[in-house]
Amino acid sequence: TQLLEQSPQFLSIQEGENLTVYCNSSSVFSSLQWYRQEPGEGPVLLVTVVTGGEVKKLKRLTFQFGDARKDSSLHITAAQPGDTGLYLCAGDSNYQLIWGAGTKLIIKP
């Protein structure tokens, strides 16, 4: 059974701090996607990483795919209250996505 473990499950920090969220698996994925979800809404795709070692940047967000394509990280620099939300990683496994349980992030002003 393929599993994706996200850590931490919950993170509450002050505005301006940096943070990193991790997504780990023992399985290899052809690609991995990061989503952000707000309460009562569907997940919104942030980025897809495909190549081992790939790094993608989206403003203050930096996404990295592990060399072996089994893990990924999301780093946020100078977090803002608008970054608050549930961050989900999902690994591409044939016809479906394998989902992590999410990291609930709260940025306090």
Added chain:
Amino acid sequence: DTGVSQNPRHKITKRGQNVTFRCDPISEHNRLYWYRQTLGQGPEFLTYFQNEAQLEKSRLLSDRFSAERPKGSFSTLEIQRTEQGDSAMYLCASSLAYTEGTSYEQYFGPGTRLTVT
């Protein structure tokens, strides 16, 4: 195209009643997925369609659940004889798949929140 839409956004029903949800995917997308999500968890895969063909169903999808995509466009998810354990957010997603073996990037609708009383 404004993205994936789902109706209704909220549904409250009494246990034992039937409910039907609708999903309209992004128009050029050939794949459509249904997920269920409970509080504090990631989405759980229920089923998916490639055009009008339903290609996979999760074990989570009991006999009370049925999904259709009759013309390869919109899809409906019906739950018969609802139970309190069916209370969850039901999410629909679509993607454009060129070949087998990948789910590609999925774009989600806002979800339908079901509450069974």
